[in-house]
Amino acid sequence: MLGAMDYREADRLVTLFTLEHGKLKGVAAGAKRSVRRFAGVCEPFARLRLQIVLREGLSRLQGADLVTVFPGIRRELVKIAHAGYACELTDQFLPEGVSNPRLFRLLVSYLERLDGASFSASDRRFFEINLLKILGYRPALGQCASCGMELTGEEHYRFSAAAGGLLCSCCGRVGPSVSPQTVALLGRALSSGRFGAVTFQPTSLREAGTLLDEAIAGHLVRPLKSLLFLQELGE
């Protein structure tokens, strides 16, 4: 469940990310009244097994079994904020009705990680860089995004969201500076395939954060509401 909002008297309008059909929008009719069919399921982040009638526009939820509401996430404000951000980011990037099992697995893994492990700011950046990779928006890290020259990883580079990646010292004079260590960590985050495998130290976390925030903002149509909330928490 990527998101849910009240709709009419007792219904909920839901945005779902399904393994088989990708993103769907639907109505859970009577969700606020029917404890039997929808108890606790129309909640953001919840993982469900759905009975759904697929339709053009709004699909219709017939019922849902709860797999988990990720109780560990709901016990910590910072985890709720990050789970909300991950869901909204996924929602914004995904077109409706296009199956994307890799992104589905990435989001589930991130929610499971938030649910079960201590909070780590590195995990957010791991999620973001892999989301960009899966969707084909991966920033160029191995070669200059302007001239194509191979970047050897021995000096600081500049990042340009407009160019789509790092710029060599000849092409990049302005923009956020990125150290070779940060580039290497982002590369490992792309290849390791497992949350917790990469830990960004404070400087690298800051650099990777700036790079990824700019890269993501460059592809979004509107700013994310959940980002406001994260900023409010100082994240």
Add this chain to the structure above:
Amino acid sequence: MVHNSRSLTKLVGELKKLPGVGEKTALRLAFHLMKSPANVSALAESLLEVRARVRFCSTCFGITENDPCSICTGDRDSSAICVVEESQDLLAIERSGAFHGRYHVLQGALSPLNGVTPAQLRISELMRRIEAGGVREVVLATNFSVEGEATALYLTKLLKPLGIRVTRLAHGIPLGGDLEYIDAATVQRAMEGRSEL
């Protein structure tokens, strides 16, 4: 469009704006009102009276006709404040007769996905009430949705350092509930919050 009556069409249009009222219900209500002129006057009078007299209490932000409200000025335990999301929640707790302290209505809940931040709620007013002194316990009675939980966690973060007792409503199996039909998340919470007999 109601045939030959612009005013009736307008009334149906207004009624349709109410929650849970669709085209057919609006039409049925409109015809019912037309058939009973006495009810129309009483209804119109009530609507105008509510609009003119009902407001938010400047202390607790619940609905009231007198500011401050009777709960804030009455002989209630002023050392305990129960924090709820909306005025309807205040009424639900009052109906139970289980709480004898005062209230604070946040007029919403934090929502990471809808961008509702603390500044949009009555949180600073709550903090001012507590800083004024005399409050020993704050009962967090926000809903058990993600938004309600986020609000409760945020308030806990603000209130704990002040040395106040912060409590949360219990959460679990409803009275008369059958375990077999309760969802797993609720059973899990009920088990975590089990109490000694």
